[in-house]
Amino acid sequence: MALLKTTYTLRAAAMLFSLCATAIPVAAQNTYLNYGSEEYDLVDRLETRSGYLISAFNTASKPYSRKDVVDFLAEVQRASRTRGLVVNDIDAYNIGRAISISGEWYTNSSGEGGAIESRRPVLRYFYKKQPDLLHIDKDDFFMVVNPVLYLQGGYEKDGGFRSINTRGVEVRGRIADRVGFYTMLADNQEKVPAYIDEWATRHRGQFPGEHYSVKNGNNYDFFLARGYIDFALWRDHVGLTFGYDRNQIGYGIRSLVISNSTAPATFLRLRSQWGDFSYENLYTELVSNNTVLLSGDGLLPRKYASIHQLNYTPNHWLNVGIFESTVFAKQTGVPVEMIVPVIGYQSLAKQMGIGNTVNNNAWGLQFKALPLSGLQLYGQLYIDRADWSALGSASWKNQYAAQLGIKYFNVAGVPNLDAQAEFNIIRPFTYMAQEDSITSFTHYNQPLAHPMWNNYAELIAQLRYQPVPRLNITARAIVSKRGADSAKIGNGIYGLSDQRMAGDSYRMFNGIVEKGLFGNLNAAYELRPNIYIEAGGNYFRKNSGGISSGNNLFLYAGLRWNISRRIYDIY
Template identity: 35%
Template sequence: MQFKQTLVRLAFILLPSFGYAQTTYLPQGDKQNILLERLEIKAGRDSVLNFSKTRPYSRNKYVINGVNNFLKHDSAGLSRVDQYNVQGIYRNNLEWLTPEQREQYKSRKPILKNFYTTPANLYEVHVKDFDFVINPVFQYTVSKEKDNDQHLFLNTRGVSMRGKIADKIGFAAYVTDNQERDPLYVQQFITDRTAVPGAGFYKDFKATGGVDYFDARGYITFNVTKYIDVAFGYDKNFIGSGQRSLFLSDFSNNALFLKLNTRIWKFNYQNLFMELSNADSRLTDRLVGKKYAAMHHLDINLTKWLNVGLFEGIVFGRQNKFEFGYLNPVIFYRSIEQQNGSEDNGLAGLDFKANVARKFQFYGQLMLDEFKLSELRAGNGWWANKWGIQVGAKYIDAFGIKNLDLQVEHNRVRPFTYSHRDSVANYTHYNQPLAHPLMANFSETMGILRYQPAPRWMVLGKLIYYTQGRDSSALSYGSNIFLPNEPPYRGSDYGYSIGSGWKTNTLYGSLLLSYELRENLFVEGNMVVRRLQTKTAPIIEQNTAIFSFGVRWNMHRRDFEF
């Protein structure tokens, strides 16, 4: 409660000083992200689009400004599909266009004169000092899994809205009611973690394996100066250029946050403060324990095509107390942690992204949790050498085929990374990891193929293979970051490497065919195959195939890629 009061007070202290055009953000999994990624690589040296590591993206400062800047200098390289997608960005961000520009996106046949006056939005208002957009949210998917007689489904209904007041305050909300029964391996995750991937509190729904949960998100935004944006709300954030992130991903539940983003010259600096939830068994009705996180990420354009970033984050728990030293937006967290007695879980990292030849993007992350150089050189598998690394590459218009995009990515994380000596300060939120869904003690390689042969069609294929050393029933080998990394959970001090423990190999493949019936309304068919084999006793082999068909409207896909 004290943390919430602190954030609210800070927000209202800053509020009177705003005075610049305000923004809202693209929602999770929005289709516009695909084009923005392509435009950044095609431009190679875009002063707006090159700052793409922190998501979600600002609709005006990043999306509209970035697209406009690209079209001003590089529009000759756009394919027919890209041009269609550019128009889609304008259709979905009309509040940032002039009244004259909005006229060309009017619907020929609106419904009852006031609904769907433009193709993208159910109802919208654009008048002096006020913009408002509201849309339905719907998804229904049915699935059939091999050797599983259960009825698998996803049923989501809800609403999303956004707007701005006098170009000074932005606001957005997303509310859905969800029932779903997922494939068996996801049901096992829910049982093991007492958590639904990406969601918070849930209830069992009807027969075995079903869950029922409410997803409510929202935030307000304003500007302190022309260069500093402030957002306060309850939603997800992501830091990185890859499919996964070793710093902060959107895999876990929404979180209360205060975000300050400073964009000036060759720098983009984000401060993120969050209230998180401890691990909880949900056995009784009670207040879930709270913990907190503070993160900094600094992007620097070293050259027009090379961007390097610095990251630091800390997760900590206090009894009815927030550590106010961590509100300092500049100082290194490690120094504050040491002054406090080194009880908190601090991480630091480096990342990079390079756009090359208007075709390629190379990216990576190095995350350091804890290590000792002498132990690292000794190579004896000291348990506290905790780090993770990511390297990846994207190749657009591959082999001269327009809108065929390829991506390859490798992630590996040492045992016990993200864990802590207690069960509170681990790098988790609401029974789920804050970063990679596999947590720790794994090596993962993935390949992604995305092809848009025509404006409304998309084919998306993914292949993921990973090796993980899982924990036994008696000892932790560092994969389950919810367990304290101290004895008796951990055994010896030495002999740990990636794969130590109950060695498990998993192959995951998916193929999606999607067609956009009308703006943001998709009909989709999807196939997933998953094969899990353990290489050390007890030997287990699990093979499954899942076929799905569904309709999705103004909502992200629910994928379980682990």
Template identity: 35%
Template structure:
């Protein structure tokens, strides 16, 4: 029996015992995430309404978090801040923060008491469109809530590495709703044509994959055409357990990158169980992924599966710690039922099955300090032997990855100026497997860091919102990586069977052909209307090192300028 049949049957069973109100998610990559993270840090405490290390957040959790900060008193003010109150100033929150949080309430009005999230549109059309200023169509009836919004993301750009113009045209729509306050649903569909910068074109040609996208068609002169879709239903089986079933993506961690599970790869079929009780948050994800492939064209891609759980604890009001266990594997047209066990280390399941499936275990933590700082980290054990680890002989099988980072809001007391810094270190051969089908990837794309393994990467991000509608962002990525040559596997390519490794001992980070990457971007976004932005962007990328045969793929240096317009979507990101 395939995973999709198992998950559908499980979902159908759960629907019959729905017990509690459920919510849809806030799409990944949108404005709400840095806003909510900033406000959580300013509050000095972990938000009880959501776990920032498990994304996407639910709209209900975000709205409840904002509203609970506002629960001490209500004062009638101007239209844009009429639900805010003096408690905001006790947290050091600004008028710009108030504006952002009010937007979150308006984007999730079904969860705001007393219809406070519904702000009438100034110019409704035919008493049907823009009746509230946040949404194109809103239906709010007893036992039924529905929102329909257009999706748009277009840009035109020019780069120094190519004489042609680059562009992106994304058009589509999203629908979300709630039935009887019990079942939430979401669906989005976009049609896309893209001619990305030259280094992205090279990446597509090298891996037969458009970053973040599944199936695509190649057009002329570096252009690609693809449809991107996501959708799911959400419901509660008890007061404390939420179930989501559908097609989408997930992210685990508080960093810019995730070494445990990132949203870099395309959407996939998943069943997610979230249990939140007391100080515990327990997440199970069962997913059907696409194995790596080399042939392009129209045919059924090979499938594989992932089972993952994450258990986190709010150890103190300001400290969260967590444990993750994940396994990826392939079976002939069926899911391994033993991995549905939700409360056991998968290593024991593997031993019982006599299975060599790919497993890794990780830890993560986050601490909020002094209303201005957040420190976070991750550590992943892909495979190791304590004896070999202590011997310091560079055994190839001591595969691990480490992340450490921090966030600083209102830097030097400059309001709404926020800084994030992060270091990621990944040992050679991490995420690889002796059965290349089981490596930690989906549709020829990593499930963790986009660059793979055998690397040291430093990320720095600055966000500044000097006025309500103006968003400024600067991002710097500096990485060093050990590459393979045509005959040797030094551990940077996660898609290569690790049995082809170059050596048993003497392995070290950055071994192989040394490659350097600098990716720097500046973006200014202005909000013309609710969730309608104009973007001006500059990206400078320099890549050097490796060896001459690799330069066509790896030594892409460019200056890229673009201007764009987007509506109800995040920006297309080229951060690699």
């Protein structure tokens, strides 16, 4: 009994899992693609154009395994050579590029890896392979080391010079086909546009998508740190990952469950794949809402969350899934009941009064469908709380969020011109805590799911065009509407729904109505694998309570090296 009552930290639990994993004969452990990598768009495009959903791995859960992606792309490559699958020249180039970048997971007929050899290595030892500064491939050890660099300068109307300055290194590899590992460390300074600084102010000084930062005016200084170790507990079926990074669930630009737009967190993830079924358990340690970030001292308060999802592909054109998420009101260690890897257990335990019953529990559904070749539909429904007797009414108890999206590849027959439209709507009080502020669906003073809180609706439209192999042009526009004022009318993430204003009726956009318009146009040219020069611009306008904030125009140009582009599409 004493053992059952003992609390463990998430790191201790992960250590136990890790020790168990190393005692099991394993093979084909994984490393994962960084968020924003071109490979995500490529996999999505090829899958949708084929008319057949991928069932070998779960595309609703990001990041993707490099091995899974290379296996899929290699199969497409073989089919284009032997079975008459039509792949245009640009797609063929993208497939070859992606396999080369993750070449450790590919072996050709001669027994060689997929990374393309460089014609002229630097000082004989560097860039022997085109994608990698340092590439080591031995029988029981593989490792690549690459620099990370993001230099950007720009001019904001009425705001002056803005910049990004990121320098670091990333390392990935595997040991004896038993352990996969990745780490990225970088120092970062940014002088952000005014509307991003305003977003940070509303979130108690927290920089969007990152952990602790130091602020001086609208200059932010923070350290980027990501890393994980990965084990294959059962080859091609069960994998375990422990690390500090982001996770995302869903098929859209936004996620209504957990998003890669939030700060990284310590996590333990168990992924399972059995035929047409995929199942995932995600356990994570979060930082509670606090004001310590403003002063920069003190131990930040912790909390814990578990997310389970089950997805099923019943046929070649449809995937459906269900998920459960729970945030626990406990700061001193992992609740024992949190570790139970069974979807639905947390809801049942709360109803029966088992364990820590003060928590924020929610359910949801998601789907992806391919009704026609080149056309994809997707969506999510997140149910935080529902009054089934008054469903569809303005009752404050109807706390839910919904997403519906469509992707169209080769628009109007134009090769590699792809379009996407996505609609998101979030009811008042959704994601907020009810009994204890610790249980709000937040991390580091920012939303854990959709970055724009609640009492909010938006329409996102995006075009992506690749006219030649190395050039990508992307345009994104967002039209939004929000009811803003205070947590008492259902907006925000810091209050309690039990402290709402009098009355039960809370329609969408209660409070001060804010209307926003955001646009981004970006052109990126790849000089060498993962080295980009780019230029573009952001446009932002907001009207709050009938008062316009004016037009914010920001133009920029820069260089990216082994790091994804940042799109500040929040306000």
